Amino acid sequence: MTTISTQLRLRPMKLKPLIIFLLAAFPLTATANTVDASVTPEDLTTVPFEQLMQTEVITASKLARQVSDAPSAVSIVTAEDIRTYGYRTLADVINSFPGLYTTSDRNYEYMGGRGFGKTNGDYAGRVMLLIDGYATQDNLFSQVFLGNDGILDIELIERVEYVPGTGAVSYGNNAMLGIINIVTKKGADFDGTQISTRLSSYGGQQQRITYGKQYENGADVLLSFSGMTSEGRKSMQFHEFDNVGNALGQNLSDARNRDGEQNSRFFAKLTQDNFMVELAHVDRQKNIPTGYYSSSAPGLRTQSSDKNTFVNAKYENDVGLNLKSATRFYAGSYENRDHIDYIKSSTLMLDDTIPSEQWINRKNQHTGNWVGIDQKFVSTQINDHTIVFGAEIRADLRQDYIRSYFYPNGNRVDATGKKYINRNERVINSIYIEDAINIAKDWQLVLGLRDDQTSDGFNSNNPRLSLIHELSNVTTLKASYSNGFKFPNGYDAYLSNRFGYKPASETVAATEFVVQHQLSTTSRISATAYQYALKNLTYNDPISGDTLTNGKSKTNGVEIQYESKTLQSGHQFIASASVQDATDIDGSKLANSPSSILKARYSYPIANHNLRMGIEGEYFGRRIDYVGKEMSDFSIANLTLSSEKKFYGLHFSVAIKNVFDKKYEVPVYLPFTTLDVNPGSGNVTYDINRPDRLRTDGRTFWLQASYDF
């Protein structure tokens, strides 16, 4: 009966790929049900106790259970999944979540999904990234770093949880469209020293050393260092720069050896009893081959450097039987340094203050510092109420946005006043309360409210209302309405000062319905329908050219996820389908937002449980690029073979990404430039129409080995 009702719910979505997908998924469901019939939970109480005690159990992650209380459909990727499917960066993990995807412009990885996906200045910041409860977004660009610029080595991650929807009541600023929460490992998970080496396509290599231990007195210590380098693509041709290059007698089109990358990372964590403190740092340099800025060219040097550091400390204690306290202190810093060689030109560019008839370069010095403290209480004093309340104070001590200009000999162009500086600082005060009420048997109501105020005159009140109903033992219904917001960041402050407009806080109103259904003890399905309405988005009016802050966009979508795990035999299958319809500020289709996304992954043991095969397939429907042209759909497959057990402390994995070497492009936002160039006989105007799309790397390989001692 339950299966029938699930199918009924799915029927209204008349989408061909979805149906094919579901037809494919359901035979497996049937098999799983039949096999499971011998051990349904109903039967367990009739099994003799002696026999029960000999039965192995599947240990569910405890927090995984707790997040299932969240009013949306939560997805989880574990350390085991990361190993099985060969995820190397957080971007790889995000690409496995239902409806999410990342796009690289060969500098940063940008997150997309549920009606967001811009790769220009939008970054990934509207989805919050938490590491052990610490909000990682910097205060300049609200950026989330997902590639080799990310702060954590993937091997230090215990679990990544994706909670779609707003998280403003719990996390405040930037928690607009979803929460990605990373839980890091403990020293005990390593119990010794691990060294690891990784080789990958395009001259990539990474080395890591990690030490972890839990001592007799209960103190748990984790220390890890790593470094990577990658040569990247040997050469990329951008013929859009041929004309201007010929005029200047310089090859501006060939990005030869300009795709390299390197990073170094450090992570330390100490846990004892109810106390935890951790420190994380990453320093990444990347050469950018695309002519990323309006005055830069692929044949000239463009290099970015991003450093992120944070300290996060947490103390939890029980004030009484029914009152718990959690105190958190954090401090973070972000340093972005760019070097951009300019094309010699006399044109005053929109984002610059100087024209130059000489070869010059620009240096960006973007620096952000912040500290904060959060005091939270959880009270279960009143019957049937769980009340969470608290306050947070965050000081953005520095939000410096500085550009300066230099001649090739190192002399400053700004000796004549040619630089741009915007400094900002502020304090955010927040209070919040949330009450989860058991209003009747199998009914839970959650009411939440948060108020955030900044010292520079912004404030936001955000409610959350959700209702959870356990329809039966196996079916749960959830409905929620919530608001979220994003205060203007350091970059918004710079832009608004520079171009003379008043910045606004973006807001989102989110409505979501979820059905979760347990098909058997080892398989479940969930379906979500959602609507996000964003307001106060910043955009340039195409007619007047003015910057306006009253942009609106809307997204409607449906997501379905099916999961099946039969851990004893070691088979594991997860599939998801997402359909979305997102409109941009002017009512047109949102760029870089595929209409449908299908994902499936499957893993099984081979060679007598010594090895594990992980197969992953992803399909992305059509999307439009930033100039409104439709791009074709594509699908890719990844294969990973890893050792399930360690051989004398040795563990390895081999992965092939994009097995069928599918050639596909992704949309990127690169500026269009008109430059006046003087080759010696008067000014000539050149249009540089940079590409709207970039071809991805195709099939790549990597190999990783680690040794424990």
Place this chain on the structure above:
Amino acid sequence: MKNILLILFLIFSKSASAASVSEYDMKATYIFNFIAFTSWPNLANSESINVCLIGRDNFGQSIKTIEGKKVNGVPIAVARISSMSSAKKCHLLYVAEREATNIRLVYNELSNSPVLVITDTTVPSGAMINLYLEGQKLMFEIDQTRAKSAGLQISSKLLQYSKPMLVQE
């Protein structure tokens, strides 16, 4: 799309097989068995055997699998309670891991009422029965003295399955 179908074919041509039991389904079943092996002084005139959970537990729906099941003709009722004021009505009280450190407060509130107190922790908690995982098997330890002082009789059959309790005090 062609490639993805090939992948799907690969996936479905493999057969999924045997299942095992989830940790909390198993814990719920253990609780059912604990009830069956325990005698309460006041059970005969009860309408239900009240299983209470206090603190943030990880059972989810699993605890519902024993709801309504009968032991000696009396059906089991399950309730998540959030304060100790109603705990004396419970026959069995499951104290979630994060509350287990407050076990003394729990006993004070219960003041020797016949309530079987169960915890689920890796360290000795002082509960009458403590559940814990050893590898992938679910084990338990029993503090018979503590149970007796509350007027509860735990069957010797259950005692023989249990690990001897480490004395904490």
